Amino acid sequence: MNSLEGKVAFITGGNKGIGFGIAQALLEQGMKVAISSRNLETAQSAAQELEDSTGGKVLPLAVNVREYDHLESACGNIIAKFGRLDVLVANAGIGHFAPIDEMEPAKWEELIDTNVNGVFYSIKACVDALKKTKGYIFTISSLAGTNFFPTASAYNASKFAVTGMTQSIMLDLRKYDIRVSTIMPGSVTSHFNGHTPTAEDAWKIQPEDIGELLVDLLKINPRTLPSKVEVRPSRPPGA
Numbered sequence: 001m002n003s004l005e006g007k008v009a010f011i012t013g014g015n016k017g018i019g020f021g022i023a024q025a026l027l028e029q030g031m032k033v034a035i036s037s038r039n040l041e042t043a044q045s046a047a048q049e050l051e052d053s054t055g056g057k058v059l060p061l062a063v064n065v066r067e068y069d070h071l072e073s074a075c076g077n078i079i080a081k082f083g084r085l086d087v088l089v090a091n092a093g094i095g096h097f098a099p100i101d102e103m104e105p106a107k108w109e110e111l112i113d114t115n116v117n118g119v120f121y122s123i124k125a126c127v128d129a130l131k132k133t134k135g136y137i138f139t140i141s142s143l144a145g146t147n148f149f150p151t152a153s154a155y156n157a158s159k160f161a162v163t164g165m166t167q168s169i170m171l172d173l174r175k176y177d178i179r180v181s182t183i184m185p186g187s188v189t190s191h192f193n194g195h196t197p198t199a200e201d202a203w204k205i206q207p208e209d210i211g212e213l214l215v216d217l218l219k220i221n222p223r224t225l226p227s228k229v230e231v232r233p234s235r236p237p238g239a
Helices: 017-028 040-054 068-082 105-133 153-176 207-219
Strands: 008-011 032-037 058-062 087-090 136-140 179-185 228-231
Touching: 008 017, 008 068, 017 032, 017 040, 017 087, 017 207, 032 040, 032 068, 040 058, 058 068, 068 105, 087 105, 105 136, 105 153, 136 153, 136 207, 153 179, 153 228, 179 207, 207 228
Parallel strands: 008 032, 008 087, 032 058, 087 136, 136 179, 179 228
Antiparallel strands: none
16 A cells, blocks of 8 residues: 655645545644645644644645635645645535525625635646646545535536536546546535534534545555545435
C-alpha cells in the first residue's frame, strides 16, 4: 500500500461535516492538511480541534470558493507552508431547496456558484501544483448527482454538473498521472443545510466513514482508479 506519511492535502469546507471527517482521517495517516472556511476564526477553531485530536499539522485558511483569487492564494499559502500539494478535496457546498416556482433566483445563483464554480475554481487553482506531485483530486458530489427529487432543481443541477465535470476532468488529467474521483454520498450525519446532528442520525453515513473511504482510495495501487464511487447507508429506516 502507498504510504501517506508527509503528504499534503487541501480540503475546502474542512471545518465541519464531511470535510472535517476527511481531514481527521488524513491526519491520522501522517498527512499534513490545510482546511478552509469562509470565516478564518471558524477554520482556526476546527484546525485546533483537529491538531488536538490527532497531533497533526493543520493550516487554517479563509476561502470563499466563489472567488477564484481566494483559491489561487490558498494554494500559494499551502505551498509556502508545506512545500507541496498532493491531494485536493473539493468539498465545500451548500443546499437551497424549494419547488421551482418558489426558488429565488439569488439562491439559485449562490448555490450554482458555490457548488459548481467553486469546484472548478478549486481544481483550476491547484492543478499545476498537483501535476508536480502526480496527485489526487476528489470532488464531493452526491447521490443527488444521478437521482433527482422534488424541491431540488438547483441542488440536483449542481451535483449532476459536479459528477459530469469530474469525469471529464479525470480524462483530461490522467496523462499527467493525476487521479480524479468523485465521491457521491447519500444521507450523511452533518450540519448540512442547517441540520443539527442527533442520536437519531446513527443510521446515516458518518463523516469519518467518508474519511476512511478516501484513505482507502489514496492507498489503492495507482494503476487502478475508482473514478465514481456511490456511498449510501447500509440500512436506512424502513429497509
